[in-house]
Amino acid sequence: MSFLAPDNIIEVNNANIYQQASLVLSGLNFTIQKGEFVYIIGRTGTGKSSLLKTLYADLPLRKGQVHVAGFEVNQLLHREVPFLRRKLGIVFQDFQLLPDRNIADNLTFVMRATGWKNTQKIQQRITDLLQQVDLPGINKKFPHQLSGGEQQRVVIARALINEPMVLLADEPTGNLDPDMSEEILKLFQRINNSGTAILMATHDYEVLEKFPARVLKCANGVIEDLKVFP
Ligand SMILES: Nc1ncnc2c1ncn2[C@@H]1O[C@H](COP(=O)(O)OP(=O)(O)OP(=O)(O)O)[C@@H](O)[C@H]1O
Numbered sequence: 001m002s003f004l005a006p007d008n009i010i011e012v013n014n015a016n017i018y019q020q021a022s023l024v025l026s027g028l029n030f031t032i033q034k035g036e037f038v039y040i041i042g043r044t045g046t047g048k049s050s051l052l053k054t055l056y057a058d059l060p061l062r063k064g065q066v067h068v069a070g071f072e073v074n075q076l077l078h079r080e081v082p083f084l085r086r087k088l089g090i091v092f093q094d095f096q097l098l099p100d101r102n103i104a105d106n107l108t109f110v111m112r113a114t115g116w117k118n119t120q121k122i123q124q125r126i127t128d129l130l131q132q133v134d135l136p137g138i139n140k141k142f143p144h145q146l147s148g149g150e151q152q153r154v155v156i157a158r159a160l161i162n163e164p165m166v167l168l169a170d171e172p173t174g175n176l177d178p179d180m181s182e183e184i185l186k187l188f189q190r191i192n193n194s195g196t197a198i199l200m201a202t203h204d205y206e207v208l209e210k211f212p213a214r215v216l217k218c219a220n221g222v223i224e225d226l227k228v229f230p
Pocket of ligand 1: 019020024042043044045046047048049050051
């Protein structure tokens with residue numbers, strides 16, 4: 001039996017991360033506290049995405065223990081995974097909005113899938129979320145009518161629907177120019193200031209310099225806790 005310390009949102013103990021038969025990262029030990037902002041850096045192929053996928057139970061953990069938002073990820077049954085995902089917000093590099101639905105319908109789709117039933121409450125939550133990401137009133141627009149940065153902010157709104165305790169972001173600025181990236185980071189800071197922990201994989205050293213925070217570096221099959229960049 002093991003417990004998540006009350007101030008920790010993520011605990012990783014002696015974990016190995018695999019992709020198929022290959023060991024990508026080994027002997028991982030780190031914790032992330034509630035409300036922390038942490039980057040994962042490392043060259044391409046060093047395992048940043050694989051680590052995030054393990055945290056949201058998209059890759060099985062074969063060795064070690066991982067606790068995320070009160071769930072022991074390595075013990076989760078397949079049917080329990082959605083309960084973990086509801087405690088998380090997940091943001092990827094490619095925006096992954098449904099192209100044939102407007103923004104309100106994109107958000108409603110996820111809300112209904114995660115148990116929201118009351119139409120009035122759904123509409124109110126959409127208004128609040130779009131306000132939160134500085135895109136009020138874009139409900140009826142379609143994804144292709146928005147810039148990349150705007151689409152990414154809608155994705156972030158979608159990730160915030162169920163008030164996650166932690167946001168996992170995989171290269172969220174990977175497809176954006178520097179100004180748009182800065183907007184996304186400012187938004188992340190605001191979200192973080194309101195108490196949501198953020199774990200963000202990135203290659204973007206400009207972002208690290210402008211918005212310094214604790215850094216976990218993936219290299220040579222292990223993770224080094226640099227505390228702060230550089
Ligand atoms: N679906 C997969 N099947 C098999 N091997 C994979 C798969 N996805 C990734 N890998 C391998 O696992 C290793 C780690 O990849 P991963 O995507 O986690 O790295 P990354 O640091 O996130 O890279 P990038 O910055 O390019 O996204 C790489 O050697 C990669 O080739």
